[in-house]
Amino acid sequence: MKLPIVLLAFMGIATLVSTKNATVADKSYLEKQKFLYEIVYRIEDPLMFEEWIKLGKHLIVEKSFYDHYDIHMEKFWESYKEKALLPKGEFFGNLVKSHYMQTWGLFNFFYYAKNWEVFQRNVCWARMHVNEGMFVHALTLAIIHRDDFVGLMLPYIYEIFPQHFFDSRFIYAAEKFDFNIWSKYAMYEKQYLDVYYKNNNNNDSMGSYVHMKDWKMWQWWKLMGLDKQWYMEDNYMLRENIYKHNKDSQWLSMMRDVKMMWMPVDYTRDIDFANEELRLSYFTEDVEWNAFWYYINMDYPFNLDGKTFQLQNDRRGEFWMYAIQKLLSRYYMERLSNGLGDIHRISRSQSFEHGYNPRLVAYNGLGFSYRKDYYHLYDSGNFDMLERLREFFARVERVVDLGYYTMKDGTVVDLRNPDAADMIGSILQGNIDVMDKYFFNYWYLYSHMYVADVGFNDVEVVPHAFLNLETVVRDPLFYSLHKRILDVFYRFKDSLGPYQREELSFPGVYIKDVKVSEMVTYFDLFDYDVTNLINGKMRFVDGEFKWEKTLLARQMRLNHKPFNFEITVESDKAQKVYVRVFLAPKHNELGQIIPLNENRLNFFSFDKFSYELSAGLNTIKRNPADYKFTSPDSLTYTEMYHYIKLAYEGKYEFHLNMSYPHFSFPNRLMLPRGWAQGMPMQLFFMVTLDDDDHEQFDYTFSCGLGSGRRWFDKKSLAYPFDREIDEHDFYVPNMYFKDVMIYHQDNLKFYRQHNYTNYGHFDYKYFENYYTKGLMN
Incomplete structure (x- = not known):
């Protein structure tokens, strides 16, 4: 199935036109992209696009229409005919085995x-006849993994299923x-508020006090005198x-002509103590934090084999473990910012003190179940599954x-040997x-089904945060679970011994x-x-759909001001x-x-980036806008x-970037997040030889999945911190540690002052500096 992109372009499938500045999509690409955006619109409602309804009368099951026809496809079709598929409207969990097996056939x-x-x-056909969650999961995998769909995309998962991201x-x-x-x-409320807050006379009233007395961080709308209701957006997202x-x-x-309405959205909260x-x-x-883990597992799902999908080129097992280490290290730093300590390992002998209630609701209206305080692994009662999990860890260790x-x-x-890292990672993922x-x-x-109290072959299950990649x-x-997994992986890494000085x-x-500018975080607002x-009713x-x-869900989220460093x-x-930071x-x-x-850890x-050094002194300048593996805010x-639509009508050049x-x-x-007085941190820089002859893909629209070019060299992805450190040999001239401070700026302080004059209205002026920060670079 994996064909060279050049061949696909020759066949008229890869319909991208290169220009001097960016890649511009042609009519064929835009037609396909328009279809994908329409097919997932209001996914839990019946399909209303007449053109696509006509195309979906039948599932094509003749084997001649496929490059490969296997047992999973046969089972899917038989299950559909026997009405054994997960019905539409039922909760779908992409971490539920029975759901995943059915999705495999559809994919x-x-x-x-x-x-x-x-x-x-x-x-x-699938949009009209298959469970909504199953359909989106299979479609997402297909869009990501088909080589002839390079550049095509779906809306982000949090735009398709907002139910999995907001309370x-x-x-x-x-x-x-x-x-x-x-x-x-x-209209009537505006007339009332304009009189009530005229000249700010009522800002210090008892009503205002009652409204504010239970204010907590991130409830910015209360500080502005707003409520949890819909407001018209007359300016901009x-x-x-x-x-x-x-x-x-x-x-x-x-x-x-697009009417935009927004409402404030809070995070899950409880009494801190x-x-x-x-x-x-x-x-x-955080919406994008959760989506990041989802897409990692869409890129490297456990059921897609490395040979057919060329995932072995990307060291899939090692990368999956690297991604876990990246998530846990970033999470630990955020814990320290809030005065919390180590991540507790999941254990059969100890209970997990703090429960969790996600306060989510599935697209079928069922609320997500919660995990009680002092949760213990034996609480589920499914001892057969628990024993199987215990045996797995024992065997791997x-x-x-x-x-x-x-x-x-x-x-x-x-x-x-170091190359075994990919094998160990694959074992731990179970791919x-x-x-x-x-x-x-x-x-x-x-492991996820057990926490959610789902049996081996259960089909109809109660919604639970642990049953979907985008909610877990x-x-x-x-x-805690993934720290346990990471422990096993680094047990293997420790067996390799420390790097020698020559390595x-x-x-x-x-x-x-190394010079680093001031590093400052703050909370901004995002729609x-x-x-x-x-x-x-759709019009x-x-x-043509109008x-x-x-x-819009207007939520406060963590961000940082621009910073840069010079090496x-x-x-x-x-x-x-090759430079690592x-x-x-x-x-x-x-x-x-x-x-x-x-x-x-x-x-x-x-x-991580490649750089051409000249003989003598070199000054390397870098800022977050240069990072290839990170992204700024995307269009909605x-x-x-x-x-x-504009580009399809010939009124706009649609660039893939x-x-x-x-x-x-x-x-x-x-x-x-850091601290107001500054949180001590350290940056580490390392320069190594880049002797690998690699051709990089276009990061602006491609993920390079299966290309083997996602990583610049053949060293471990977490090098040099993936092995035990012998400090006698570790410190070498091509390394540099730099102490830094991360400051947190309270940009809500202004609204807590009594002389705030715009009470009862959203304040665009104050936030203007943050939303134009790109102009200050």
């Missing part, structure tokens, strides 16, 4: 379709929203790079300690590329100095597009090098310095659809 119908026409007809109170309000009723109510669009006449013209973990809800429930594995056919696999299929036992699914990161128990040093290269929740004119209303490097000759804490929650070897991969579902690849880490989350 194959999408992936192995010989051409766009077969694929499109199958998608239209139930907001979801209910959005689903009940009626513009006609709301507009009359809003809020995001940090909005300045690129709200001054553009074409954008203003395009969005002029009762559940200290909820101090971090602004981070663990035994294999790691032995240093080799004997397969069924007698082949001995050596695990005492299909494990060296022995006996290890491919769905243990990772079972919200639960603090996620980090770390780079003769002739010396980092002389998430939740239009998929809207109700009401069509001459068969997108006239948009609902002064001396080289004895001109050469190509890590961020890590210096002290634990008690203020004690963390020894380097103990701290090595807390080093968060900050930046609404904006993208309107741009696609208008959006960003799904795999990128959110740039705004690069820094932990």
